[in-house]
Amino acid sequence: MPVTTSDAAFRESLFDALGDDEGADFWQGVYGQPIHNYSRTYADAETGELETMDDKQYAQYVRRKMWEKSAEGLQAAREERRRERKEEESRRRREQHNEKQKPRKMSHTLDDPIFDFEIEASLRRGQDRKDKRRWQAIWQDYTERWKELQQIYESRKGPSADDGEQIFLRNKIAWPVESGKRKDVEADAIEAFFRKVSDIQQTEHDHAMPLSSVIKVERLKWHPDKIQQRFGFMQVESGTMDGVTAVFQVLDRMWTELRTSHTSKP
Template identity: 30%
Template sequence: MPKLSLKETEAEREERKWRKAQRAARKAARYHNYGLPDDPSASTSRTRLPHKKPSMQKEYGYVFDEEGGWMPSAASEKFDYREDLRAEEDDFRAKLFDEMELDACQDAAQAMFSGYHIPSRWRDRTGHEASGSVPQSKTMMDDEEYAEYVRRGMWERTHKADAEERVAKEEERAERKKKEKTLREKTKEIEREEVERRRRKKEERANEQFVEGWKAYERRWANLQQAAATATLVSGSLGFDDLPWPVVVDGSRTSLEGLNREVISAFLLSPLHSAEKSRRARVRGALLLYHPDRFEGRLMMGVRHKERDRVKDAVGRVARALTSLAEETNDE
C-alpha cells in the first residue's frame, strides 16, 4: 500500500514552526548558560567574558600543564558535565512530550479508523482495505508504520464531518431498505390474504351452486314422480335437458360424456347435502330412480320421440356408474 501524502494544513504548519522555534530557544539557552557564543566552534567557557582581561584559566576554562598540553579545570569539567546532562534531559523530555501529544489520540484514531470509510487511495485493487496496512497491535509497528497510523487518525479527525455524514447516509439507506422490505412483506401478505379470500369466495360460490343444483335435482324428481303417479305426464313434453341428471348443472348443457362415474360420485356423495343419509343409502336411492326398466316404463312416454334413444343411452350410463358405486359401498 502506498504511503499517505496528506497536504499540510495551516495549523500544522504553524505548529511545526512553533516547535522549531522552541528547539532553537532551548539550544540558544544552553549556549547562553555555558557562556558560549552562537558559533558552536567557539570556546567552551562557562561564564561570559568580563570587560577586563581575565586570567587564562578564567577566560578559556582550562590551563596548560608543564609539558605544553592542556587540561580543563576540575570545576569547569564538573559544571559542563552536569549542564550537558540537564540539557540532554530537557531535550529528551521535549521530544517525549511531542511524541506523547501525537500518541494521545491514537486509541480514538484507531476506533474512528475502524468505523469510518477508508478512501479509495488507501485501498487495494479489489476495493477492500489493504491487508497488513495497519498492524493490529501498535507495539508491532515500526516508525514508518506508526507515522502512517497517526496520519490516518489525523485524516479521520480532520474529515470527521464527512465521515459522520457518510455514516448518517448509510444509516438512512439501511433504514430505507428496512422500510422497503417491511412494505414488500406487508404487500405480499396482503396479496396472499386477497388470494385466499378470492379462493374462499370462489369455493363458497361453488358450494352454493352445488347445493342449489342438488335442490333442483330433487325438485325435478319430485315433480316427475308426482306426474307419473297421477298420470298427468304429457306425452312428448320432456326433452333431454328437462330430465334430472346426477351432475352439477353449471349453465352448460349436459352431455353423455359428462355422465361418468367420477362426476356422478362427486354429486351424489358430496358432504354438502343429505348429511342424514349414508353413502350406501344415497347410491341405492339413485339406482331405484335410474333403473333402466323402471325409468323406461314410467317416464319414457313423456320424452320426445327424437330424443328417446339419447335418453335411453344416458340412463344406461348412469345405471352402470351407480352399480359400480354400489359395489364399492358394499365393501365399506
C-alpha cells in the first residue's frame, strides 16, 4: 500500500507529539484526547512470538487506536453494538417461535424431575380449587345464618310480636371462624376468616367488595351495643357477649390498620 501524504504527516506529527508538548496539544485538539504512547510490541498470531513494529506500522497502529477512541469511532462502535443487539433479538424471537411450534413432550418416568414438577403443580391447583369451594361454602353459610337472624329480629320488633318462644342467641348467631363454633373464636382465626373470604370474592367477582369494605360492614354488625339492641329479646349469655366483643375488637383493629395504611400511602 503506497504511503499517502496524510499517512506521512501523521507519522511525523506522532513522533513529534511523543517528544514535544505542543505537538501533543495539537493532536489532542484534533482527536479530542491526548496522544498515547502505545507499546510497540505485539504477539505474532502464527508464531506467538513478540514482534516490534517499525515506525510505519506503529504510526498506523496509533492512528487506528486514536480513531477508535474518537467521536467517529465511538459512534461506529455504537452502531455496531446496535446492529448486534438487533441480530440477537431476531435470533431469540426465531428460537422462541420455533420452540412454540414444537409439540410438547412430557416424560412419564418416575425419576423425571420435569414430570414430578408438573404433577406437583397439578396437585396444588386441584387443592386450591377445593380450598376455594370450601371457603365459598363457609361464607355462604355465614351470610345465610345472619339473614335468618335478621329475619327473626324483623319478625319480633313489631308491637304484635309473640314473645312466648325463648330463643338463645348462641344457637342462632354465625361466628366468623372456619369452624363456625364459639369455642374457636380467637383473634387469629377471626382475622384469617375475613381475609380468606375477601380474597375469594376478589378472585370470583370483578366488582367484589375489597377487604376494607367488608370490614366496615362487619364492624357495624358486630358492635356489642348493636347486638344488645337488636337481639336483646333473646337469651344473651355472658359467654356469647364475650365472643361478640372479641369479634368486634378484631374487626375494629383491622379497620384502624386498613385506614392507617390507606392514608399513609403517597
